[in-house]
Amino acid sequence: MASSAGHAPSTGFPPLQIAAGAPLARARGAIEHWLEAERDQLPLWIPVAIGAGVSAWFVLPDPARWTGFALAAAAVALLAAAGSAAGRGGRWLAILAMLAALGCGLMWWRAEHVAAPVLTRPGVATILGTVERVEPLPARELVRVRIATGGADGLPPHVRVNLAEKDVPDGLTRGATVRLRAWLMPPPPAAVPGAYDFARAAWFDGLGATGRGFAPVEVLAPGDAPGADLRARLSAHVQSRIDGSAGAIAATLATGDRGGIAEEDAEAMRRSGLAHLLSISGLHVTAVTGAAMLLVLKLLALSPWAARTGRLPLVAAGAGAAAAVGYTVLTGAEVPTIRSCAAALLVLLALSLGREAITLRLVAAGATFVLLMWPETLAGPSFQLSFAAVTAIVALHESRRVRGWFARREEPWWRRLMRGMLALLLTGIVVEVTLIPIALFHFHKAGLYGALANIVAIPLTTFVIMPIEALALVFDLAGLGVPLWWIAGFALEGLLWLAHTTANAPGSVAALPAMPQSAFGLVVLGGLWIALWRTRARLLGLVPLTAGALWTLAPPPPDLLVTGDGRHLALRTAGGGMALLRDRAGDYVRTTLGENGGVEEDLAALAEQPSARCSADLCIADVRQGGRNWRIVATRSAYYVPIGELVALCRTADVVVSDRRLPRTCTPRWLKLDRATLARTGGVSITFATERVATVVPPGDRHPWQMRSAAAGF
Template structure:
C-alpha cells in the first residue's frame, strides 16, 4: 500500500511544478524589486486609497454592498499580513486595504452624522429665522442668505433663500433675525444624468430647502459678523474704485466675492480657461503669503541686530501663516480656500524645518487632511481640479529630463527668458491635459486655448493686478491709492479683453455629452499611475488612460433627455437640440444643451417640420437605429379625452408626461410619466442602442436619494399643481397637434 501510494503520479514532484514555483518566485522577486525602487513614492498612494474607499461608497448602491466591501477589504488586509513575510508587497496590500476601508467607513459615518430632514414638497411658508450667512449677487440683483428657522414651523433646520436686492432690509447680516414669506422646495437632484447634483451637496451642507423670498422681508433684530461685514465693505470699496466688469473681477480677487461678475464675463472666463483666477485658491493664497513673507523679511533685515540674532526666514514664515489664515477667514473660508490654506501652511512648515517645500508628498498630505475632514469633497469638481493641477505641475517638474531642460545654465537674458516662457507653456499644456477630462466630466465643456491664454493671464494677475490692488488698498488709508487703482483697472480690462477674444475664437471650447462614470474612472486611474510612479512601469498608466478617453469620445450623445419632473424634453435632431418647451428657463436650457454635448442655442420642437405641436401636446418623429420613432409628450395640465389619449399612446413608441397617465396608456416601447420618473429621476435615452440611463439607480441608499422629510402645516400648502390635480375638471378635447408655423402640409391629427 505504501509502495503504491508513493508511486502515485498525483504525489510525485514533476518538472512543471518546479517550473511554476520558480516563475512565481521570480514574479515575487520582481515585484519586491520594483516596490523597493519606488519606496519613496509609496506614501503618495495613501490619500489615493482613502479616496478609493470614498468612491466605493458613492458608487455602490446600498448598505449590503458597503458592508460586503468592508469585509472584502478586511480579508485583503489579513491576506497581506499572512503572505507578507517581511516584504513590501504584503505590507503595501495591507495598508491599501485598511486605508480604503477607512475611506468607505469615514464617508458613511459623515453622511449619517450630517443627517437632517428635508422639506417634503414645494410649499409657500412664512416664518422667522436667524441669518447664518449672507452672499450678495449683484450681477443677478439678488442677495442669497442661509437661514435657521426659529420655532416649530415645519421647516428644515437650515434653508437657503434668494432675496431681491430691493427687498433686502437694512442691517441684514449674519446673526440677524428676519421674518419672511417665500416659496421653498426640496434641494433638487440632477435634472438629467450627468448634470449637477445639488441634492448631494445640500445633504452634506445640512441644507433642507431652497427658494425665494417674497416682499416684504422684515428685520426683527440686527446681527453682527465682523468678518462678513469687513468682506462686504471691502468688496463695495473696491467696486467703488474700479467700475464695471474690472471692478467685479478685482473684488473677486481680493475677497472671493464673485456675485458682481456678469454672466457674459464669467462665461468668457470659463471658455477661455481662466475661471480658476476667479476662485480664491492656490494662486491667491500663494500671492498673499509670498508678499507677506517678502515684506516682513525685508523690514526685519533692516535691523542688523535682528538679522544677526534671529532666524528671519522662520519669522517671515510665521507671518505668512498668519496672513494665510486671516485671508482664508476674510474670504469666507470656502472649501477651495481652506485647501489652499492647508497647502500653504504645509509649505511654510517645510521651510521652517529646512525641508524641500514643493513635493508630491506635500500634495498628498494636503489631500489626506482635506479628505479626512471633508470626505464628500472628493466628488466635487473643485477638489479634483485643484489637486489634479498641482499634482501635474509638480510631477512634470520633478521629472529628471524636464528638470535638466529648464534648469539654469548661466545663459544670457534672452535665452533665459525663452526657456522660462517655454517652461510656462509646457506647464500650461500639461495642466490643460490633466484638467480636460475633469472639466468634460463635470461641465461637459473644456477650454482648448487655456494654456496659451494662461501664459499672459497668470503673470498679469500675479505680478501686476494683485500687487497693485494690495498697494492700492494699503495706500487708500492715506488717500494715495488712485494711481494703483488705475493700474488695476487697465490690467483687468486687458484680462477681460483676452478672455473674450479667446472665448470667441473658433473652436475655443470642446463640448462632450455626459461621459460614463467608468470611462472617467479609467482616465483618473491612468493619470494617477503616470504621475505618482517614477520607474518605467509608470508608462502602463497610458493604457487605462487611452481606453477611458476612447470610451468617452465614442459615447454618443443621447437622442432624448427627459428631466426628472417630466416638464422638459430635449430631442437631438439634425438641425440641433430641440426643446419641448421653448420658454424653458436659462438654467434648464443650459443643462440640457451641456449634457447633449452641444454649444448652440437649443431650438423649439414646435418649429420643426417633423413635429406637430399644440398648446397641450406634441408628436415628433425621430429617425434613429434604422427606424422612425414616434414620440408623444404633454405640454400642459389640461385634461384630454380618455379614449383619444389611449389611442394616441398606442400609436406612439415613447410617451413623456409630467402628469400621471392611466394604466391603459401603453406605448409601444417606453412610458415616462410622473410615477415612473419619481422612481428613475431624469432619463437619457440612446435609441439606436436602446440604452437608458437614469439619475436614480434601483435600490440606491445614499441618504440624499430618499431623505427624512418634514412637512409644513397643511393649511400653508400652496402647491398649485397638487390643487389642480385634486380638482379634476371635465375632460376637454385638445386642439389639433400641429404648429401653425410649420411648413408641413400633412393632415393634422386631432385627439
C-alpha cells in the same frame, strides 16, 4: 535515505511543483525589485487608497454593497498581511486595502453625521429664524440669505432663500432675527443624468430647503451692525473703486465674493480656461503668502542688527503663515481655501525645517488631510481640479529630464527669459491636458486654448493685479489709492478682454455629453499611475488612460433628455443639435440640456422641426435611429386632453413624456415617462440606437439625498 554524491539534495517537493512555482517566484521577485526602486513613491498612494474607498461609497448604491466593499477590502488586507513576510508588496497591499476600507467607512459615517431634516414637499411657508449668511448677487439683482430656523413650524433647521434687491430691508445682516414668507422646495436633484446634483451638495451643507422670498421681509431683532462684516465692507469698497465685472473680479480676489460678476463675463472665464482665477485657492493663497514673506524679509533686512542676529527666513515664514490664515478667514474659509491654506502651512513648515518644500509628498499630505476631514469633497470638481493641477505641475518639475531642460544656468538674459516662457508654456499645456477629462466629466465642456491664455493670465493676476490691488487698499487709508485703482482696473479689463477673445476663438471649446463614470475612473487611474511612479513602469498607465478616452468618445450622444419634473425635454435633431419642447424654457434649463446633450450652440424649438407636429397641448416627433423609426409624444401644457384621444395617441408612440400623471390605459410601445415614473427615476437620458436608458436615480440607489428627493416627489 541520504542523497548520493553528485545528485542534488532533495527539496521535499515534487519536480512538477518546482517547475510551476518558478515563474511565480520570478514574478514576485520582479515586483519586489520594482517596489524597491519605487519605495519613495509608495506613500503617495495613501490618499489614492482613501479616495478609492470614498469613491466606492458614492458609486455603489446601497448599505449592503458599502458593507461588502469594506469587508472585501479588509479581507484583502488580512490576506496580504498574513503573507507580508514575502516582502514590501504584501505589506503595502495590506496598508492600501485597509485605507480603502477606511475611506468607505469614513464617507458613510460622514453622510450620516451631517444628516438633517429636509423639506418633504414644495409650498409657501412663513420663515422665522436667524440670518446665518447674506450673499449679495448684484449681477442677478438678488440677495441670497441662509436662515437658521431651529426646526420651528415643521421647517428644516437651515433654509436658503433668494430675495430681490428691492425687497431687502435695512438691517438684514448676519445674526438678525427675520420673518418672511417664501416659496420653498426641497433641494432639487440633478435635472438629467450627468448634470449638477444640488441635492447632494445641500445634504452635506445641512441645507433642507431652498426657494424665493416675498416682500415684506421683517427684521424683528438686529444682528451685526451694518458694515460690521469686514468681508462685506471690503467687497463693497473694492467695487466702489472699480466698476462692472472688473470691480467684481477685484472683489473676488480680495474677499472671494463672486456675486457681482456678470454671467457673460463668468461664462467667458469658464470657456477660456481662466475660471480658476475666480475661485480662491492655491494660486491666490500662494500669492498672498509669498508677498507677505517677501515684504517682511525685505523690511527686516533693512536693520543690520536684525540681519545679523535674527533668523529672518523663519520670521518671514511666520508672517506668511499669518497672512495665509488671515486671507483664508477673510475670504469665507471655504473648503478649497482651507485646503490651499493647509498646503501653504506645510510648505512653510518644510522651509523652516530646511526640507525641500514643493514635493509630491506634500501634495499627498494635503490630500490626505482634506479626505479625512471632508471626504465628500472628492466627488466635487473643486477638489479634483485643484489637486490634479498641483499634482501635474509637481510631477512634471520633479522629472529629471524636465529639470535638466529648465535648470538655471549661465546664459544671456534673453535666453533665460525664453527658457522661463517655455517652462510656463509646457506647464500650462500639461495642466490643461490633465484638467480636460475632469472638466468634461463635470461640465461637459473644456477650453482648448486655456494653456496659452494662462501664460498671460496667471502672471498678470499674480504679479500685477493682486499686488497693485493690495497697495491700493493700503494707500486708501490715506486717500491716495486712486491711481493704483486705475491701474488695477486697466489690468482687469485686459484680463476680461483675454477671456472673451480666447472664448470666442474658433474651436475654443470642446463639448461632450455626459461622460461614463467607469471611463472617467480609468482616465483618473491612468493619470495617477503616470504621475506617481518614477520608473518606466509608469508607462503602463497609458493603457487605462487610452481605454478611458476611447470609452468616452465611443458611445453615441443621447437622443432624448427629459428633466425630472417632466416639463422639459430636448430631442436630437437631424443636424446634430437639440430641440426643446417648451419655447419659453429658462436659461438654466437650456444650458443644462445643451451641456448634457453635448451641444454648444443655442437649442432650437421642437415645434419648428420638420419631423415634429405640435399644438399648444401636445407634440409628436419622429426620429430615425438604429435602423428604425421612433415616435415621441409629449404634453406641453396643463390643459385637459380628452382621454380617448390621449390613449389612442399613446398606442402609436414609443415614448410618452408628461409632467402629469397619465392614465393606466396610456400604454406606449416602450416607455411611459409621466409624473409617477419620473418621481422614481428622476431625469432620464435615452439613446435610441443602443436603446440605452440612464436615470438620475439608478434602481436601488439608497444614498440619503436620493431617498429624500424621492420622498419629496422629485
